Amino acid sequence: MYKLNPDQIAKQIEDAHQRSMALVDGLSSEQLMGPRLAIVNPLRWEIGHAAYFYEYWVLRQHLHRPPIREDADQLYDSISIAHDERWDLPLPTMRQTLEYIQTVKERVKACLANGEDAQRDYLAQYAVFHHDMHNEAYTYTRQTLDYPAPDIGKPGYRILDAGGLEGDVKIPGGEFMLGARPTDGFVFDNEKWAHPVELESFDIARAAVSNGDYLRFVEADGYNKREYWDEEGWEWRNKARLEHPVYWRLDADGWKIKQFDQWQPMPVNAALIHVCWHEAQAYCRWAGRRLPTEAEWEAAAAAEPSADGRTLSPVKRRFPWGDNPPRPDQANLDGYALGVVDVGAHAAGDSAFGCRQMMGNVWEWTQDTFMPFPGFEPDMYQDYSQPLFGITRVLRGGAWPTRGRLIRNTWRTYYGPERNDVFAGFRTCAER
Numbered sequence: 278m279y280k281l282n283p284d285q286i287a288k289q290i291e292d293a294h295q296r297s298m299a300l301v302d303g304l305s306s307e308q309l310m311g312p313r314l315a316i317v318n319p320l321r322w323e324i325g326h327a328a329y330f331y332e333y334w335v336l337r338q339h340l341h342r343p344p345i346r347e348d349a350d351q352l353y354d355s356i357s358i359a360h361d362e363r364w365d366l367p368l369p370t371m372r373q374t375l376e377y378i379q380t381v382k383e384r385v386k387a388c389l390a391n392g393e394d395a396q397r398d399y400l401a402q403y404a405v406f407h408h409d410m411h412n413e414a415y416t417y418t419r420q421t422l423d424y425p426a427p428d429i430g431k432p433g434y435r436i437l438d439a440g441g442l443e444g445d446v447k448i449p450g451g452e453f454m455l456g457a458r459p460t461d462g463f464v465f466d467n468e469k470w471a472h473p474v475e476l477e478s479f480d481i482a483r484a485a486v487s488n489g490d491y492l493r494f495v496e497a498d499g500y501n502k503r504e505y506w507d508e509e510g511w512e513w514r515n516k517a518r519l520e521h522p523v524y525w526r527l528d529a530d531g532w533k534i535k536q537f538d539q540w541q542p543m544p545v546n547a548a549l550i551h552v553c554w555h556e557a558q559a560y561c562r563w564a565g566r567r568l569p570t571e572a573e574w575e576a577a578a579a580a581e582p583s584a585d586g587r588t589l590s591p592v593k594r595r596f597p598w599g600d601n602p603p604r605p606d607q608a609n610l611d612g613y614a615l616g617v618v619d620v621g622a623h624a625a626g627d628s629a630f631g632c633r634q635m636m637g638n639v640w641e642w643t644q645d646t647f648m649p650f651p652g653f654e655p656d657m658y659q660d661y662s663q664p665l666f667g668i669t670r671v672l673r674g675g676a677w678p679t680r681g682r683l684i685r686n687t688w689r690t691y692y693g694p695e696r697n698d699v700f701a702g703f704r705t706c707a708e709r
Contacts, residue, residue, distance in 0.1 A: 280462050283389040286401050289682065290331075293408040294382055296612075297324055300415040300427045308424060309371060313364050316698050317418045321374055322353070322363045327411045328378040329353035331385045331404040334657070339400055340388060345380055356660050402463055403658070409680040413700070416612065416678040419537055420524075420551075421698045426537040430615035434605065439622035441546045442484035445707055446577075446631045450478040451588035453576045456650050457687040461595065467662040468687045472651050474572045476589070480707040481569055481577050484620035484633050485641060486560065489545035491552070492532065494560050495521045505562045510555035513695050523697050524551050536616055546619040548639045549702045554670045554694035557642045557703040566705035568644040571671045571689070573706065578628050578635040578674070579686040595685050597628035597635045603681040608637035612678040617702075632704075636684055639702035640672040647671050647691035665691050676700035 281289070301309060301320055309321040318326075329349055336342040346352070352366055369377065389401060419427060453476050457468035499505050500520040521527075524535040525543070532543040561567050569577070578597045581590040594600060598607055607626030609618050617638050627633050635641075647662075647669045655663055669691035675684035677700065692699055 281398070281402060283398055283401075286398060286405060287386045287389045289405045290382060290386055290401070290408075293405055293412060293680075294378070296412045296429065297327065297378075297408070297415065299429050300412060300419070302428065304424065306371065308422070310364065311418070311422050313361065314421070315360065316696065317421055318360070318414070319364055319368075320415060320418060321368055321371060322366065323411055323415065325369070325374050325377060326353040326355055327408045328381040330407050331401070332381045334400045334404055335385050335388065335397060336381070338657075339397055342384075345384075346377060349377075399463070400657075403656075406463075406465075406683050407658075409683045412680070413676070413678045417699055420535075423535075423538050426539070426615055427612075429612045431613040434609070434614035434618075435616060436609075436614070436618040436622040437544045437547060439546070439619035441487055441489065441619070442621040442633055444483050445480040446483055447478060447480050448476070448573070448577050448580070448630055449582060449586065449588050450476050451583075452476075453572060453580060453589055454591075454593060455572045455575055457685075458593075461685075461687070464685075464687065465661060465689075466654065466656040467647075467649065467689050469650060469654070470652065471593075471687075476572060476576055477709070479569075479573055479709070481573065481632065482704045482706070483631055485548045485639055485702050485704045487546050487620045488532075488534070488543050488549050491522070491549045491560060492543070492545070494563050495525075497563065499559060499563050502563075505559040506555065507558065509694070510558055513553070513555045514559075517697075522549070522552050522556065544617075544619070546621065548617045548620050548634070550617050550639045550676075550700055551697050552702060553697040554642050554692075556697065560703075561705055564705065565708060567708055568642060568703060569706045571643045571645040571673065574635075574641065574643050574673045575686060577630055577632050581629040593686075594629065596626075597632065597686065598626050603636065603684070608634070608675075608681070609677045610637040610675060610679055610681040610684065614677050617677055635674050636686075637675050637679065637681075638677055639674075640676045640679075640690065640700055641674050642701055642703040643671045643673060645671045647689070662691075668693065670694050672701055 310319045452473050454471040455474045456471040457464040458471045526533050533540040534543050579594045581592045583590045603610055628635055648666055672690050
């Protein structure tokens with residue numbers, strides 16, 4: 278079982294805090310509030326909310342401590358405060374917000390040093406992962422709002438000379454256990470529990486779709502050809518008025534891609550990013566391909582072939598390469614590359630079947646609508662999954678800013694099919 282001790286969780290709390298501070302560093306008071314948009318939160322509110330989550334669950338609900346701020350529920354409870362209202366709240370100043378964050382952090386770390394308490398540790402770990410997800414949201418907020426790149430990169434992590442990776446691999450059919458097992462340690466409610474699904478054999482791309490791959494669809498005028506779009510997708514395309522991905526542009530020097538507030542020459546072999554589910558579907562229709570189902574994606578990432586290669590082994594990996602946590606040569610995670618890398622990079626992270634970058638670089642859209650697994654029961658944070666069932670699509674695998682401590686083969690995230698602001702791309706399967 279993958280379980281951390283309280284000292285390790287305390288170090289993760291500090292690390293998540295330092296990442297948050299780096300992601301809001303250098304922003305003006307106006308930038309910390311930002312425009313009222315449906316796809317972002319005001320950053321000054323969001324960093325306070327992440328701290329409130331620790332306080333509410335660890336200190337108040339579990340340890341029955343009094344609130345640090347009497348108005349914390351009225352300021353930071355995301356369930357009771359409608360999204361549009363967050364810009365109108367009487368928020369503390371940035372200095373007061375940072376003081377609140379620091380107080381929460383120190384009190385939670387202090388309680389972790391106070392003897393054994395499995396439920397306390399579980400809630401603190403949950404809060405760290407919630408914090409990590411918000412840190413990823415701060416990162417795409419900076420992209421959405423045209424802010425400068427955050428100072429989180431490290432030299433040598435941006436690999437743009439590895440080239441492409443063509444072709445499919447065949448995944449044999451058979452019974453596959455979709456979802457997390459009780460022995461897997463910390464998992465979220467929507468991963469519970471592993472249950473058998475029967476898969477037919479299928480062919481899936483070794484790599485995600487690259488910029489160069491998708492450029493051929495754009496240059497074939499794919500955004501203007503109705504036959505590649507279903508009714509909902511065509512409605513989205515017309516409303517968005519796009520003829521290419523949102524952060525692409527063509528100028529006299531060729532195609533460029535916007536990275537935070539900078540336009541850069543398109544790296545043709547890098548993974549396509551910032552496309553929505555509708556765009557992925559349109560590309561698949563043009564290419565004569567399809568998106569993988571959620572079960573197919575997880576099997577390609579986690580399964581191993583049987584001894585004779587004709588079916589799936591009962592063995593299931595935690596990560597594409599095995600059960601050990603990610604190394605930098607295996608996956609583009611943790612934000613250090615400050616962007617996507619070539620689809621041919623990170624060969625050390627290949628799955629048992631030879632699929633590359635099924636972890637990190639870009640979240641990958643799947644065909645499926647986000648639905649509960651059989652026997653679903655919500656965790657203590659009941660609004661983590663339930664409100665999004667039936668109205669969002671499943672993505673798998675994590676992206677370049679996703680924390681390595683958070684991701685695993687069974688982790689499911691979910692966004693509306695129109696979301697092209699998040700760090701999402703896709704890989705394809707051959708039509709049956």
